[in-house]
Amino acid sequence: MIDFSVKNIRIWSCLGSCGAFGQAVLSLPESDDSVIVITADLCSFSGLERFKNKYPDLFYNVGIAEQNMVGIAAGFAKEGFNPFISTYASFGSMRSAEQVKICMGYMNLPIKLVGLTSGFSVGILGATHMCLEDISLIRAMPNIVIISPADSTATIKATIAAAQLKSPVYLRLTGGMNCPVVYKEDFSFEIGKAIQLKSGSDIAIIATGSMVYHALKAADILEEQGISACVIDMHTIKPLDLDVIKKVCSLRLIVTVEEHSCIGGLGSAVSEALSMQINRPPLLIMGVNGSYPHAGDYEYLLKNAGLNFICIAERILKTFKEFFDE
């Protein structure tokens, strides 16, 4: 049983989402003896040291062989296991795309693919390790649930929720170590149900993953400028919470924010949902546009992409004025 104490939430925040995943998965065999964990050479990086030491028979490190890892997980799943597999998001989603499509999308096996450091968080290693296309790619495959938790606490909740799901899941982890805390205490997490973190009457900011924190901070800045913004944590990108999107159609502007390409991710999913609404406001999709940046540290890359809270607030303010110059 995981203790959502203030102390633990702080430690999980220091560990970042990868370390938090390791802490969550450590608790799973207590209630589910079918859980096994496989990694592609990222044991410590996935926060899995303790799992490996505590459950050596439930842990497999396949080396740098991501495609093989998905195939092995499929075999375990066919035998009734509940496999979690972890590697860098770029290699899990893109290098293994065909295996993910066949084993998870087509065969619908309940593999939990954990994409570590998605977005820019290991961008210091260059474009090979930046992962800005994974949502787009996996969203097009049938059956696979896509979850992108906002912080380390949400990562714990999402991991536990994913374990209980009998379908394939892509758990997209963003942010680095010392990731900001969005959820300061235990909270209710339901796959497919977005969480409204702040109410507002002018615009809705729908964010996912690491961008939820930045959306909240941007909303504070906008408030000072006289724009009332509600902030929604869209932790599940597929299936999308259509009810919450219908509700925000009464506002003047919808903004989506994601540490992902502007094409094919959260913004596209919301756009598709809005397309069937007769009365809908304009949609501003904020994400990564253009070419891959040079290697750089996380904060630099976020700023460069216009995805820190200051840039987000400025862009929203500019767009709002363009539409509604009063």
Add this chain to the structure above:
Amino acid sequence: MNNEEKYLHVFMSTFDIDEITAKSLEFQGIPAWDSVGHMGLVTALEDSFNIMLEPDDIVELSSFSKGKEILSKYNIVF
């Protein structure tokens, strides 16, 4: 509680160890001081001494004695 006692208490309570073990402890010297335990130690030190450790200092915090050296940079006198 003086700083010496406070520092020792952080190690003893974080890792559930006795005084003798604590005073000679090094990173990964016991199972509890792994990468996860390390972050627990860091947050406990930060809370106890009301400081924020720099990333380089977090990495260099490799033993009980090294930790005292690091904390002295934050004006913690032992």
